[in-house]
Amino acid sequence: MLDRRTLIATLAATSALAGIRNPAAALTGEAANSEGTRLTAIYERFYDRMIDESPEFATALGLDKDARLPLKARLDDRSPAGIKRSHQLYRDGLAELKKIDAPKLSGMDLVNYETFRGPWESFVKAYDTFDYGLHSWPEPHPVTQLSGTYRSTPDFLINQHGIANAADAEAYLARCADFAVQLDNETGRIKADHANGIIPPDFVIDRTLGQFDRIWAPAPDANGLTKNLAAKTKSIPGDWARRCAAIVEGKIYPAMRRQAEELRAARPRATHDAGVWRLPKGDQYYAYALRYATTTGMSAEEVHKLGLERVADLSAQADAIFKAQGMTKGSVAERMRALGKDPRFLYPNTEEGKAKLIAELNNQMQAIQARLPEAFGRLPEAKVEIRRVPADIEDGATGGYYQIPALDGSRPGAYYINLRDTAENPSWTLPTLTYHEASPGHHHQIALAQEAEGIPRLRRLPAYSVYTEGWGLYAEQLADEMGVYENDPWGRLGYLQSYMFRAARLVADTGLHHYKWTREKAIAYYNDTLGTPEPSNVTEIERYCVWPGQATSYKVGQTRWVAIREKAKAALGTKFDLRAFHDTALSAGAMPISVLESVIDRWVMAQKA
Template identity: 80%
Template sequence: MLDRRTLIATLAAASALGATRSPARAMLADPAQSEGERLNALYERLFDMLVENDPEFATALGLDKGAHAAAKSRLADRSPAGIERSHDLYRFGLAALEKIDAAKLSGMDLVNYETFRGPWDHYVKAYDSFTYGLHSWPEPHPVTQLSGTYRSIPDFLVNQHSIADAADAEAYLARCEDFAVQLDNETNRMKTDHAAGIIPPDFVIDRTLGLYEKIMAPAAEANGLTTNLKARTDAKHIPGDWARRCAAIVAGKIYPAMRRQAAELARVRPKATHDAGVWRLPKGDAYYAYALNFATTTEMSAEAIHQLGLERMAELTARADAIFREQGMTGGTVAERLRALGEDKRFIYPNTDAGKTELIAKLNEQIEEMQRRLPEMFGRLPKAKVEIRRVPAEIEDGAAGGYYQIPALDGSRPGAYYINLRDTAENPSWTLPTLTYHEATPGHHHQIALAQEATGIPRLRRLPVYSVYTEGWGLYAEQLADEMGVYDGDLFGRLGYLQSYMFRAARLVVDTGLHHYRWSREKAIAYMNEALGTPEPSNVTEVERYCVWPGQATSYMVGQTRWVATRERARAALGDKFDIRAFHDTALAAGAMPIDVLGSMIDRWVAAQKA
């Protein structure tokens, strides 16, 4: 899974028209330009405006220097006015695209146009329909155990804000000051939502309040923001009283702002219900339909997605059962056998720092082995490297099992695959290869780094905008690893791969169950327990994730099924002329896009191959 800041920032990127420049002026161009040239010029202009207007994304791309150095001292505006400006950007972007004559576009120009035209129309209609939960991704509550400035900004400052000199350290402190401001901006938005009856479920509030306690437990001098700044300025021999100054901001501004935010959640806790789905909210059914469209870029209904999940679960469970029977393991359900295998001490790393270091070393070995195999399936390989890191301990309780952070465009920071090691028992060794192939290579890192390094598309198109494409690719990459033979002779590893797919199929069932069929949190957890054999604490974390991030979990398997269907349609049409490496290179060089746009692009590629 992509890290949340990447998802949020890249979705904002898709609409990045500058607040100080009108779309009409952005569209003015030389009359001699072709329609495709006008479109590409617009997208390039929008990318520059994005870097100007979203300081956190400028840092994520390594562009907060030179002409954009001022961005390094600021954070994105989380106030209601800031959110409304981002909505206006989509409206402006849509108006600009409506001036492009699509009938005059072909080839990659048509792909570039289709990539944003339909989705932006959906977004603008949603802004006119709903009064809550549309900061970027459809999330009904701005602050939960999974989202909010209180957890995203410390991670951002520690892992993405670079420090090479005193100016960078001063910028870090300025961002710490702004951190407190943005916390209060979010708190004010929470109060507005709460007054309208838009209150998180009780279990979400409880989990979130527990995270606040953990984050604010250390003294300001021992807070991660302070210790990180001290360690990095010491390492660079940058003179200054950095730790003292940072601790003063943490104690005097950040912690008080966090306490105000936590107090607002505690205030509405008695009013919270235990209902888990967004159906309980104003226009909840329509909101969920929009969330599904946002996640999948398709018109699939909740009923169709639910049925797809049930069908895939049945198929995958049967495949896992066959492998167990080969091993003479026939007792109990498939989930019970998977659970027993997950508890087998042979496959559990010690839950110690040494055991976690050993686990990460093994993941690095798996990446190196996969790198040797990649030329079998790809003609182009990314230049950017990928590192494996632990999810920060202070947020691991609410975080997913693994996620990926994009590299800087200038090569100053590699891609990063984060793994959650709160308890190594949640990561038996036979499950780890598949997670690595999904998050790193040939999954997210491979796809996103290639898009960033692409030369034939506008910079705006090189961003990992659509979850159905990027997460669909990540899941498809797991299948690709199996097709490359990584599990030959490793039946336990193949069981890990099948369980991963069962997990994504179960998500289709549970997400639609919660938000469409009105399942309780407990029913959803019971389904995961009975279907997957994964540890219950992991299932609880996952279900609570779906409760606050409706629809997102459906993008994985919907995307994977479309990736496979597109590939097999091309294979059938081309027969012996089908080249898997050319298929992958073509699909990945075009950047992320709605999944139906991928299908139509590959259909045109097939026609060209035939010709």
């Protein structure tokens, strides 16, 4: 919980943001029967339905206990009926929002309304337009090297399903059995997609099949699910490991093989075309993916142009640092590549080397957390840990990602880093990644939202990539502005390369899906521009092929965060307070970027008054 002083300061900041009424009023009974109270009631009902419809979401938030314990024995329903129910949730939510008299809303109630009204309308329109690739976000294929029950469920059960007693262990076994059911549900979906010509590119199928081979290679008693249960039930009487191995052998592995066989059957009809333009209504689908990712009306051409401009500017800054350090020969990418191979900055690709890397990341995180009061008035209560991406999925996984903490404090936030090859993580690249994923990045922003007072529970979730990923990238810039690289030119090169990487994403993503680039052209662009290892570039480009638009949210979001801050600074002059700006922007939860701008505009007016 927040201490009283922090809570009062936070409510003061959000009250200034609201302008007229207490942002916590809807949760404290003030202004009963107002439109704001009705709106909050809609969101509370929606949140409860989300929990009940998604047992995995309930577990992720630590809400699968007590009255909701039966949820702990189930997984999300991946069948067509289950997906239809998830779509219906948004249809019903939108229908209720349409009954709200929006002109009667003000302050935080208006922010709450605007946060979901437009996006939910966009979701429902997409459901009516496309008959593929909209389970949760624009993802044209349910099973790829980055998506699918085969890879997400083991990760979920191992890292999020808590086991404290026999009932929890029984629920784990029930979920393992349901895992096989959901694999078959998903196989039915991809069969229908394949029959309609919705087939992943050939290289995506090949990468995915390779991951299947690695996952089912261990004997059932050596599978990660079995070993995890055995480790967590050492003090709980029962034949847990044997029972789990039987489910793995008799249900899970056969269901995985059925899914892999469907992919193999579709492989001869797959093309090498990388972009969604090849799919039915592909151009419309990509336009929707960009709107979903950026919450803006930016066209593919505008996103592409922004990327090219930012890459050029960042390359010039990196060139200046290289020259100051005596590295003058070759392009920026060539010098980055040479620096990436410099033995001074490489960890041994051994368990000991990886343990040292994790330890140094923790030291970096602790150092920056000690300095957070320089830029923030509010700090999160939830802790964060740094962990490795599980070895059996690291080949196709991204370089790093963040897992939200449980609401009840039973599980901290976690920043996962991919250590498949330590050569991909030279030491000069790591600080900025920590600032992005942990503090002051994702963990700081998401934990604060979870702990926020005075907004509906639904508003505390990391709902918008452009806000959350934009913040993560903005946090990297903030760390630089705080002076973390004053005596570390190599670390600042890592920061610039990170920004070049996100700017290059704008170019590559739009190149693949709008300008019809090949996979190979996009990889070559990364090789020539960034100097990052080619295996990493291949993984990244293949990510964009299966997650169209998603990678544009980072740089578009960061650009807008900075623009909103600079607009506020220009308006307030000497009255501008960076700590108050951050606290205000983060205290209202994630939102579309246009809503964030209106929030800060109202805060600026309040400061002027």
